[in-house]
Amino acid sequence: MIVVEDLVHKRGDTIALDGVSLRIDDGEFVILAGANGSGKTTLVRHFNGLLEPDSGSISINGHSVSEDPVTARTAVGMVFQNPRDCFVAATVEADVAFGPENLGLTREEIDRRVTDALEAVEMTSHRNRRIDQLSGGEQARIAIAGALAMEPTHLVLDEPFTGLDWPSRQAVLERLDALSAGGTSIVIVTHDLRELSERADRIVVLSDGRIALSDTLDNATPKLASLGVQPC
Amino acid sequence: MSNSTTTDVDLVGDEVTLNIARAALFAALMGAFAYVAFPYPLSPAPVTLQVLGVFLAGLFLGPVWGAAAMVLYLVAGAIGAPVFSGGSAGIGVLLGPTGGYLFSYPLAALIAGVIAHRGIGIRSLTEASVTRLIASMTLAVAVIYGVGVPFMWWNLDMTLQTAIVTGAVVFIPAEAAKMAAAIGIIRSDAIRAE
């Protein structure tokens, strides 16, 4: 469970997040939407301690993020917007193993996690391939596998569909469904709600660094346009 | 979840992580420059951007991380990354006639950085005067040739005179062109590193 309390984040003179409180339960599927510059990306980067709050607090499964960043980064898997710049190794296997290696796990445990993570994104047969030879959609799935290898309780994806063609998008969605069914909580940062409405338990809309709306999609739909999000 | 292991994980600090990422990317950029040759009328050898890269490493990463970036460049090349002249690699290149130039890169980046930043720490480059920047660049070039030429002299068992002609004189016009380019960059404030 992610609990954010009264989070304030300043960037120079501007206030990026202005007193955000939010709770994301285990297993929940949440869409985090909002216009450009509304603070979506800034907010999720606080979930695993990549940014430091100016005030307020965040805890993951009962652990304070600022005091225990390792637990936060293990529990919250983060998939960034440009996966291409985020791979650490040239081959699929070496990249997916990077997280578990940093945790100092045994080689057997690392191998098991790599196997499981690649299975979860249906990329088992690509284990020994070079990442730069994969398509954009395949790279997106490897990026997800890299986060899953940490065995997180929450998976956060920042604009995961940018630049993906329709079949790749379907493949990623299908994998997210399977993860969600397996109990992993999914948080998708996006302003493109296509095909997400029937999946999400809840939509949270940010506007100017505040939470403008947090509701089921059915209830939220009439208000979306005024908050800069295209309704689906 | 593996809570039992998390206390033993010795995380690399945020700032150090950024510096390691920058040093590695800069080393890779040096390697990519090895493929870029500008034909230059006064020089028999094509002009590459590598020597300039050494100086810029000291300037933009600071003396310590600039030197660290150059060490990464050399080690990556030694174990097979195609980053030396013309995309070659291996310990053989480091022990060959041009090895001295390569070995001097970490030292040259360190010295350029120390002069430009007035010490081991890192300061804003807008404070540094043009004279200081030119001095740091000139000294970096002097270190590179100061180590490179004697190394070639020893490596190929030549007379010193021949070593100076093959190892330095033919490259002087090219170095002048690079300095001109570098001064233009620093003055243009176009790099968003800091």
Next chain:
Amino acid sequence: MLRYEPGKSIAHRLDPRSKLLVQGGFAAAAFAYTTPRGLVILTLLALCVLALSRTAPHRVLWEFRFVFPFLLAAPVLEGISLDGFVISDATSPALASYRVLLVLLVAGAYIRTTSVRDSRAAIQRSVPGRPGQFLGMGVGFVFRFLPVLRADIGRIRDGYRSRLGTERSVPVRMRILLIASLNRAFERADRFSLALRARCFSWNPTLPTLRFSRIDVPAIGFGLVLFLAAVYGFV
């Protein structure tokens, strides 16, 4: 291009640390015995190393063609004098050039038979503490980003070529290329460091496995003999 190719040769199966030792020993011996007799023996040894790694000598030599002008220049320039070509003046530079060629051949065999992962593991296991970790991880990142940045530079050059940039002077073109490529590299480094932190980038990760096997024994012995011979030769 000369790069790592998976294979089953004896050299492929050796531990990278044994191969580094042999390389180092060979280079030391080559610099200690730069005499006609010494170089004949070392040539035979270099050919054996290449055979054990199933690497064709001409491929390695072609790879290092950029060194040839220097290697040729030394004996030629030393030999030329007002009285014509003096062979005795050219002899020692020629021997020195030849020994460089042999060192290049053996280094080429290492590159062709050793994966990045193995080399990285060798560094992390041989250099202690944080410096070893920095070098090992950093070198891995250099391999990872080299093709990316080469592609960036290619796109930047295409960009200014298409806008008649080739008619500008060399310093101007260098400046355009440097500014654009440095900015891209720094942007990528920022995103990359965030990704590293998100995945718990640590000083004490599980290292890749490396294991000496029985075939490493003769290789280590060979490397040590070369080193001892070099020490004896220098003294």
